[in-house]
Amino acid sequence: MFLVSSLLIFLNFHSISSAGELEADLNGYVLYCPCMGRFGNQADHFLGSLGFARGLNRTLVLPPWVEYRPNEVKSHQVPFDFYFDVKPLEEFHRVITMEKFMRELAPKIWPPEKRISFCYMARNSIANKGGKKEINGGCNAKDGNPFGPFWDTFNIDFVGSEMYAPLHYDVHHGKAAEKWNEKYSPSKWPVLAFTGAPASFPVQEENRGLHQYLKWSEPVRSAAMSFIHKELPNAPFIGIHLRNGMDWVRACQHIPETRNLFSSPQCLGYNNEHGTATPAMCMPNKEIIIRQLRQLLKNGNFESIFVASDNNHMLKELANALKKFNVVVKKLEPSNPHVELAILGMSNHFVGNCVSSFSSFVKRERDSRGLPSSFWAFPDQRSTKKSVRHDEF
Ligand code: GFB
Numbered sequence: 498m499f500l501v502s503s504l505l506i507f508l509n510f511h512s513i514s515s516a517g518e519l520e521a522d523l524n525g526y527v528l529y530c531p532c533m534g535r536f537g538n539q540a541d542h543f544l545g546s547l548g549f550a551r552g553l554n555r556t557l558v559l560p561p562w563v564e565y566r567p568n569e570v571k572s573h574q575v576p577f578d579f580y581f582d583v584k585p586l587e588e589f590h591r592v593i594t595m596e597k598f599m600r601e602l603a604p605k606i607w608p609p610e611k612r613i614s615f616c617y618m619a620r621n622s623i624a625n626k627g628g629k630k631e632i633n634g635g636c637n638a639k640d641g642n643p644f645g646p647f648w649d650t651f652n653i654d655f656v657g658s659e660m661y662a663p664l665h666y667d668v669h670h671g672k673a674a675e676k677w678n679e680k681y682s683p684s685k686w687p688v689l690a691f692t693g694a695p696a697s698f699p700v701q702e703e704n705r706g707l708h709q710y711l712k713w714s715e716p717v718r719s720a721a722m723s724f725i726h727k728e729l730p731n732a733p734f735i736g737i738h739l740r741n742g743m744d745w746v747r748a749c750q751h752i753p754e755t756r757n758l759f760s761s762p763q764c765l766g767y768n769n770e771h772g773t774a775t776p777a778m779c780m781p782n783k784e785i786i787i788r789q790l791r792q793l794l795k796n797g798n799f800e801s802i803f804v805a806s807d808n809n810h811m812l813k814e815l816a817n818a819l820k821k822f823n824v825v826v827k828k829l830e831p832s833n834p835h836v837e838l839a840i841l842g843m844s845n846h847f848v849g850n851c852v853s854s855f856s857s858f859v860k861r862e863r864d865s866r867g868l869p870s871s872f873w874a875f876p877d878q879r880s881t882k883k884s885v886r887h888d889e890f
Pocket of ligand 1: 533534535536537538539738739740744745748759805806807832833834835837852853854855856
């Protein structure tokens with residue numbers, strides 16, 4: 498019933514005119530640049546932005562994913578629907594891809610002279626004008642990478658800035674949505690174009706469940722299934738995420754100074770109800786990883802382990818240490834973060850890194866399907882001292 502009514506709402510707002518043109522949503526649009534972090538961070542921001550757009554009753558423009566490639570100065574923008582299906586999102590709220598929005602609606606409702614960028618407060622930029630340094634205190638929405646390349650992908654330039662403080666994005670408490678609509682009525686402001694995502698990181702607890710509407714596109718799903726069928730025995734398997742690259746080693750060094758880091762509220766709770774972040778949770782050592790896998794293998798009928806990692810997959814060490822369980826230990830080659838995430842989502846048990854937003858993507862997806870997951874070194878276990886021996890990686 499909810500599905501039918503949502504579809505009707507969608508069709509109502511994006512109806513096709515008699516001339517065959519897409520008609521604009523009179524409630525307006527939310528558009529943003531996913532300008533912070535890599536995929537996991539952007540996915541957190543996406544869920545928050547979806548919740549925000551629904552709270553304001555504006556259509557969400559689905560931005561491309563921003564990617565960074567080695568040895569390239571500018572970010573790459575990958576259309577949203579390259580990785581995800583648009584249809585399931587429409588069950589929750591009205592959405593339109595940025596490509597379609599810019600092609601079919603922007604010329605009518607958001608012409609170049611009306612393009613104002615939104616930011617909470619000024620992002621100061623120092624412009625060098627004729628040898629004289631000048632501070633410009635607008636949103637400077639196109640300053641730097643990925644900001645400039647993102648908007649340039651759609652030939653968007655801004656003619657002004659709108660600083661919206663003290664409004665905020667939490668539409669689940671208080672009257673934030675009403676306040677946004679009072680200050681920025683859709684008739685006067687059909688498009689709210691944000692310099693960064695109108696969402697918090699990590700994803701607000703109330704928006705975690707929206708992951709159920711985020712479904713991999715057919716090519717990603719097929720690639721994941723093909724790997725499982727061709728490379729793994731036809732039996733239950735464990736999927737694990739080992740986040741252990743140099744950037745992560747450095748990030749984990751902040752653990753002693755903080756109770757929650759990045760996505761750790763996913764296991765520790767948003768108010769640290771379940772403890773505080775430990776070095777082992779962020780960077781589990783070999784001993785912890787093997788101990789947890791042995792425990793799972795003893796209790797389940799798994800025949801293989803799929804390892805996803807940004808750096809060291811530990812394939813040999815794991816295969817050796819788990820010899821007596823007769824399990825196959827495999828990784829995807831060549832590496833592909835999205836397909837790896839999809840495989841982890843399809844595993845029979847997932848062990849992730851509580852601090853990583855890459856792991857949190859998998860955990861949310863599995864939660865939405867009622868599948869079991871656990872984390873390295875959580876709940877807090879023995880041997881935290883040994884856990885920061887990075888030379889093991
Ligand atoms: O996704 P992400 O925001 O997660 O960023 P974290 C980590 C990126 O590293 C991913 C790659 O988007 C991938 O490109 N990566 C991580 C992996 N794990 C894997 C894996 O198992 N397989 C493959 N193929 N690639 C945070 C960043 O990372 O780390 C923050 O988002 C910051 O901005 C911090 O840089 C240090 O939350 O794990």
